[in-house]
Amino acid sequence: MALENMENVEVFNSEGKGRGLRATKELWAGDVLFAEPSYSAVVFDSLTQGVCHNCFKKQLKLQRCGQCKFAHYCDRTCQKEGWAEHKSECSAIKKNGSVPNENIRLAARILWRIEKEGSALSEGRLTSLDDLENHLDDLGEDDMKELKVDVHNFLDFWPSNSRMFGVQYISHIFGLINCNGFTLSDQRGLQAVGVGIFPNLCLVNHNCWPNCTVILNNGKIELRAIGKISPGEELTVSYVDFLCLSQDRRKQLKLQYHFDCTCEHCTKGIKDDLMEAVKEEEGNKPSAEVVKEVITFSTDTLQKIEKSRSEGNYHEVVKYCRECLKRQEPVLAETNIHMLRVLSIASEVLSYLQSFHEASDYSNKMVQGYLKLYHPNNAQLGMATMRAGVTHWHTGLIEVAHGMICKAYAILMVTHGPTHPITKDLEAIRMQTEMELRMFQQNEYVYYSMREAALKNQPMKMMAEPGQEAIKNLFHKK
Numbered sequence: 001m002a003l004e005n006m007e008n009v010e011v012f013n014s015e016g017k018g019r020g021l022r023a024t025k026e027l028w029a030g031d032v033l034f035a036e037p038s039y040s041a042v043v044f045d046s047l048t049q050g051v052c053h054n055c056f057k058k059q060l061k062l063q064r065c066g067q068c069k070f071a072h073y074c075d076r077t078c079q080k081e082g083w084a085e086h087k088s089e090c091s092a093i094k095k096n097g098s099v100p101n102e103n104i105r106l107a108a109r110i111l112w113r114i115e116k117e118g119s120a121l122s123e124g125r126l127t128s129l130d131d132l133e134n135h136l137d138d139l140g141e142d143d144m145k146e147l148k149v150d151v152h153n154f155l156d157f158w159p160s161n162s163r164m165f166g167v168q169y170i171s172h173i174f175g176l177i178n179c180n181g182f183t184l185s186d187q188r189g190l191q192a193v194g195v196g197i198f199p200n201l202c203l204v205n206h207n208c209w210p211n212c213t214v215i216l217n218n219g220k221i222e223l224r225a226i227g228k229i230s231p232g233e234e235l236t237v238s239y240v241d242f243l244c245l246s247q248d249r250r251k252q253l254k255l256q257y258h259f260d261c262t263c264e265h266c267t268k269g270i271k272d273d274l275m276e277a278v279k280e281e282e283g284n285k286p287s288a289e290v291v292k293e294v295i296t297f298s299t300d301t302l303q304k305i306e307k308s309r310s311e312g313n314y315h316e317v318v319k320y321c322r323e324c325l326k327r328q329e330p331v332l333a334e335t336n337i338h339m340l341r342v343l344s345i346a347s348e349v350l351s352y353l354q355s356f357h358e359a360s361d362y363s364n365k366m367v368q369g370y371l372k373l374y375h376p377n378n379a380q381l382g383m384a385t386m387r388a389g390v391t392h393w394h395t396g397l398i399e400v401a402h403g404m405i406c407k408a409y410a411i412l413m414v415t416h417g418p419t420h421p422i423t424k425d426l427e428a429i430r431m432q433t434e435m436e437l438r439m440f441q442q443n444e445y446v447y448y449s450m451r452e453a454a455l456k457n458q459p460m461k462m463m464a465e466p467g468q469e470a471i472k473n474l475f476h477k478k
């Protein structure tokens with residue numbers, strides 16, 4: 001795959017952060033700063049038979065490689081396209097008679113590419129893999145042990161007729177996979193399916209309130225502006241979900257990415273007050289004791305919810321959510337993140353169980369809270385609003401549904417762009433809800449009979465199975 005044009009960005013020295021990228025010209029919300037194909041990428045171990053090893057689409061029927069019987073592809077075209085990356089892997093798997101884990105497969109793909117092309121800069125590439133951070137010095141004892149095991153297994157897998165790399169260099173590759181591996185999602189953005197390395201993206205520093213977002217579209221990542229950017233301004237993305245207290249975001253960033261976030265939102269604790277807010281009615285607030293009790297109850301219940309959800313026990317999830325919300329609603333404000341977490345799971349699971357009435361009520365509350373917390377062009381906000389809109393459509397609340405769908409569409413046009421499969425789906429839904437709304441305003445009877453038909457013909461499937469973990473973190477962590 002050819003590299004794209006990089007004329008909108010340049011590498012510079014960002015004070016206190018090392019290298020960074022900045023804009024070379026003025027940009028607006030929705031502008032693509034650059035698109036970049038992966039340098040190397042692999043499908044997760046758990047999904048090697050359900051996801052194409054070339055385009056990372058999730059498919060019911062895939063064809064497997066006749067040689068190694070391991071790699072799977074949509075069709076001949078994908079197999080041919082993926083051959084250059086798979087060729088050496090294919091013969092190594094055949095020779096070993098076993099398949100190593102995803103980390104080792106990715107390291108091997110990277111090193112075969114370096115063997116073939118060298119590691120010098122080429123056109124469109126702003127950094128060499130040699131110059132990327134590996135944070136090996138920051139690894140704890142356990143992580144270091146794990147890395148050594150990976151290197152050991154890698155050397156077992158690596159064929160003797162391939163170029164020999166030193167242990168130090170191989171460790172560097174594992175280190176950079178560890179801190180720069182980007183999570184690849186399926187074509188609908190619903191499920192994490194693999195991990196890949198995008199060297200130019202690695203140069204974009206973090207900010208909890210960034211001016212860009214990253215989206216995977218058709219095998220390439222796109223760096224998209226979510227607001228106006230001036231020439232010379234540093235480009236940033238958020239490595240973590242914003243909906244955590246600043247101290248928790250900082251803790252996570254330190255643990256996973258080994259730096260102290262000094263962004264404005266963290267240093268000033270912006271929006272922390274909203275995320276912790278309690279209900280206030282006519283100047284009356286619940287006592288600190290009551291609040292503490294509810295928060296403890298929420299934290300405990302959320303653990304139970306996560307456990308039931310991962311076991312696929314969705315009716316139990318709903319039971320816990322209802323119990324928790326009953327305790328939270330009189331005490332916590334609508335922007336309190338403890339309540340928003342429960343509302344998000346409750347609406348997701350109830351939609352999946354087709355209890356749309358209750359789901360739409362929760363999803364509406366969730367979106368109202370999100371609107372006060374997230375950046376107006378945040379991708380999570382767009383996706384949540386879209387799901388809430390579809391849930392309302394199922395309930396027959398067409399006016400609210402159409403409003404939400406339009407709002408979501410406006411956000412996704414910025415964060416995903418017009419060619420992304422999710423935006424295209426949403427466009428079709430928007431046309432449907434627009435037509436239904438017009439119908440509803442003219443003649444309610446006709447509207448209801450048409451809706452019946454629409455529900456039968458094309459159920460709007462935008463919901464992932466709720467057992468899957470939502471993709472909120474940019475980079476993959478084992």
Ligand SMILES: [Zn+2]
Pocket residue numbers: 052053054055056057073074075078
């Ligand atoms: Zn494919």
Ligand SMILES: [Zn+2]
Pocket residue numbers: 065066067068069070071086089090091
């Ligand atoms: Zn093969």
Ligand SMILES: [Zn+2]
Pocket residue numbers: 207208209249261262263264265266267
């Ligand atoms: Zn921050």
